[in-house]
Amino acid sequence: MLVLSAGDATGLFAAACEAVLAEGIEVRPRGMTTQEVMGAHLRLTDPRRRFVDLPPARVINPAFAVAEAVWILSGSDGPWIYDFNQELLRYTDGGVLRGAYGPRLRRWHGTVDQLDAVRRELLADADSRRAVVTLYDPQRDHSGHRDVPCTLAYRFFLRAGRLEMHTTMRSQDLWLGFPYDIFTATLIHELLAGWLGAPMGDYHHHVDSLHLYAHNRDGAMKAATDAAPVDAPGMAPMTVEWDDLEFVLGRVAVGDYAGVAGSAWAPFARVLASYRAWRAGDRDQARSLTAHIPGVLGAALGRWYDLRTTRSTPVIHTAGGAP
Template structure:
């Protein structure tokens, strides 16, 4: 099975259609599903990495997972902040054995240095899946085997090899994270990004998600939109600032966004603050204030959902009585 598409939504549309039509029924440890083996998924424009649909409009969890990877963390509480139902290895275990963060640690720097030294190398591979993973009985085992970076004609291609991929729940987030890493490396090397290729040993759609996949298809074609370009040059220092901001926001400290941070990274920081406001059930005005600070409208569909949720909460609050309007209990 091979699928080539310009955007993530186009790719998901075709993947779901083919799995539903010709996927082979199998029963796995996590339940019955429809499977295709040896699938190659190719994204022509890796910046078109965000779904614009109602059901897969999951920018906040995808961004959180990416930052979890790039922070080098294996902390369970970190990822559960963004993905509350993330599986646990066992009672009282506060870390994730399969976390990608420690496996990525310092390897992004190595990729950049190695490609600078030898641009034509075919050896620039980050291994994620380890031999020990075959013998451990954990809730999560890495689905990603390797990430290979290839530099051709001043364009950086990324090839991800997955041993297994949940097409509905896992695939969108994986493509978001890996293409962001592809662009981060490309900017550090001073080259444009080429196509993103995602090879999957077992690509599957669980029975419990089949109707959701049909609903996705029935939504029809979405407007085409890409994430803005990362600023030129090595963005690792700006990423480092975002990771510091993320930690503060996640821990409820509401850190000030540095004025010198480029708009690209400021926008991501404001998205993290909007997610925090939604988790805190803050008034809609908080979301509107943060939204007004953002310089790119491409994120509007993802913010709309949080803003509507806040506005609904505001509307359900009891209206103050005339006496309450003119009384300040804190001064009594």
């Protein structure tokens, strides 16, 4: 069992890269060479420091991080997510990601809002062990669809007055998937803690197969070698009343930062508005909006644009987990 702990997602990512490179063995699922560690427990002690930011070794797309989190939290499997990552289209069946987390989280088989269920469970019994969100569905996921959830479940525990969160994954692409998955999961963690009136405890990320694909090995080596201590503060507290959640997510999804002005959600909305402007070719508007996004998200989005410009990548391909 690989056990790692860090105060910020960047440090945890770099440590995991180093460990998989050092301890991983070669396996070739579906003919693709990976370096894999079986059994990993990655603990993040400050979950609000959720953004992996390790330039130049690893520059992730903050617009996709925000968009995916909002897409999942709103219960959506709608095609608007492809505006932020067209690579996802490769995994669709009939234009739909059949493994999308959102519908499973917010309307399991069309009936159960699991996010609300765990909220109610912990409000009723603070010591409960039944605050579980299940994402893997055998009925759907053994039917041959291209997209099968890597995440099996989320679990939440109120202990010593703090909300702890555990995520279990059957599989984790450390390079492409981890930075985005931890962003969404810890946002769910923070929102639930707010609804319960509890501070956030540790975030625990359990992975059966933690792996790196061969074509990402050099990048992972650079990330592990170049990593330096991170002292940046966590993101601003992401709070919203339960009854206001759908409205806020809806405003953010369309980039309506005026509609959530004065809240910690306004920078999220600006990120999405900026990226849509970038894809539409209005680079001046995109940069202008970025300048008004505080903290790590604004800086990271500017770096993403810089990288896309340097590589002269066509606009249509500017989304996704790469480079």
